[in-house]
Amino acid sequence: MTVRVRVGTAYDVLIGHDLLDSVGDLVPPAATRALVVHTGRLPAVVSVVRESLQAKGVRVVDGLVPDAEAAKTIEVAAGLWGLLGSESFTRTDVVVGVGGGTVTDLAGWVAAAWLRGVGFINVPTTVLAMVDAAVGGKTGINTAEGKNLVGAFHEPLGVICDLDVLAGLPGADFAAGMAEVIKAGFIDDPRILEILETDPAAARQVGPHTLELIERAVAMKGRVVSADLREAGLREILNYGHTLGHAIEQHSAYTMRHGEAVAIGMVFAAELAHRSGLIDAALLQRHRDILTAAGLPTRYADAPLDDLLVAMGRDKKTRGSTLRFVVLEGLAAPTRLVGPSEDLLRAAYAALA
Numbered sequence: 001m002t003v004r005v006r007v008g009t010a011y012d013v014l015i016g017h018d019l020l021d022s023v024g025d026l027v028p029p030a031a032t033r034a035l036v037v038h039t040g041r042l043p044a045v046v047s048v049v050r051e052s053l054q055a056k057g058v059r060v061v062d063g064l065v066p067d068a069e070a071a072k073t074i075e076v077a078a079g080l081w082g083l084l085g086s087e088s089f090t091r092t093d094v095v096v097g098v099g100g101g102t103v104t105d106l107a108g109w110v111a112a113a114w115l116r117g118v119g120f121i122n123v124p125t126t127v128l129a130m131v132d133a134a135v136g137g138k139t140g141i142n143t144a145e146g147k148n149l150v151g152a153f154h155e156p157l158g159v160i161c162d163l164d165v166l167a168g169l170p171g172a173d174f175a176a177g178m179a180e181v182i183k184a185g186f187i188d189d190p191r192i193l194e195i196l197e198t199d200p201a202a203a204r205q206v207g208p209h210t211l212e213l214i215e216r217a218v219a220m221k222g223r224v225v226s227a228d229l230r231e232a233g234l235r236e237i238l239n240y241g242h243t244l245g246h247a248i249e250q251h252s253a254y255t256m257r258h259g260e261a262v263a264i265g266m267v268f269a270a271e272l273a274h275r276s277g278l279i280d281a282a283l284l285q286r287h288r289d290i291l292t293a294a295g296l297p298t299r300y301a302d303a304p305l306d307d308l309l310v311a312m313g314r315d316k317k318t319r320g321s322t323l324r325f326v327v328l329e330g331l332a333a334p335t336r337l338v339g340p341s342e343d344l345l346r347a348a349y350a351a352l353a
């Protein structure tokens with residue numbers, strides 16, 4: 001069964017099996033070249049994508065990039081722009097990102113900036129990229145000062161989520177992707193939480209609930225970004241857990257997975273909300289229970305809060321020197337906590353130790 005989630009009126013996210021050879025169908029008829037951005041770690045996947053593009057008469061250029069967060073740098077992006085230049089890519093040509101969220105973020109940004117914007121297609125190969133990174137049009141890279149500080153909103157032409165590729169995904173990466181699915185559960189779709197509470201193994205490996213969990217998370221993200229692509233307001237809810245999460249990722253020099261850092265960040269946000277009288281102890285504990293059952297971290301004490309506050313000062317939700325957190329005022333009821341006191345921040349952080 002293939003599920004199709006329409007995002008806005010612009011594009012579809014396809015979720016199912018045996019979908020890789022349909023990537024070529026997303027290429028606009030005028031395209032003659034495609035840059036396939038990938039890490040070299042999934043040769044069988046890239047080979048099917050390449051053949052699918054070639055079958056449409058498109059010449060494929062290989063854009064090999066480093067694995068994981070090392071791909072999201074200006075140097076790597078510049079290398080790909082060099083390739084696009086030497087291969088004379090025009091505005092009708094396309095970029096295809098095949099990989100995890102780091103690859104789709106990079107590929108999207110390279111496409112967003114090339115000739116001020118060419119088309120790109122995402123072929124996410126991790127749970128995280130399928131449910132979140134490849135969908136919604138946030139593209140970008142990191143700088144030395146922080147996470148995703150340079151980028152653009154640039155929507156893909158389409159997204160192909162072939163669940164077959166998840167068979168070889170390490171358990172820790174599977175669970176890290178589920179952190180974003182759990183995020184979707186807390187901010188919008190409690191059915192996700194019920195599924196994971198009934199079947200905790202679903203957060204760690206492919207199983208009978210994988211399709212439904214991915215579909216629910218994509219549908220939620222699709223609804224939100226369709227209403228607020230450029231994050232004027234509503235879209236901020238997708239940042240639940242990310243204010244502290246991004247700071248922790250950066251502090252770990254990106255040795256901690258994005259989803260793991262977001263898991264800790266969600267517990268921090270829940271602590272802030274509980275200590276502000278917005279949520280009860282049971283909802284706070286539900287965060288810890290579901291994330292722990294998924295094999296995700298909920299404790300953290302590896303950095304002085306003062307260091308993390310510097311990074312949080314560069315969070316995109318910050319206004320001037322005022323930190324703004326997405327918090328819950330109930331299950332599936334996100335709101336904002338604006339300018340929490342230093343005492344509150346320190347107490348919530350201490351509770352993570």
Ligand SMILES: NC(=O)c1ccc[n+]([C@@H]2O[C@H](COP(=O)([O-])OP(=O)(O)OC[C@H]3O[C@@H](n4cnc5c(N)ncnc54)[C@H](O)[C@@H]3O)[C@@H](O)[C@H]2O)c1
Pocket residue numbers: 039041042067068069072099100101102103105125126127128129132133134135136137138139148165166167168169170173176177180257258259
């Ligand atoms: N743009 C957005 O809206 C958005 C949303 C969420 C996260 N992100 C970004 O996504 C990134 C994290 O993505 P990620 O968790 O996919 O990390 P990742 O891209 O680093 O992939 C994780 C690991 O899985 C490996 N891998 C990928 N597919 C595989 C497969 N099918 N089988 C075996 N191994 C495979 C990769 O080689 C890598 O080592 C972060 O940079 C984060 O900021 C962006």
Ligand SMILES: O=C(O)C(=O)C[C@@H](O)[C@H](O)[C@H](O)COP(=O)(O)O
Pocket residue numbers: 132136138147148180231235236238239242316
């Ligand atoms: O799509 C969004 O909007 C999100 O916030 C989704 C997040 O899961 C994702 O990690 C995103 O890249 C964070 O964006 P940023 O604007 O905080 O860099």
Ligand SMILES: [Zn+2]
Pocket residue numbers: 132180242258262
């Ligand atoms: Zn995220």
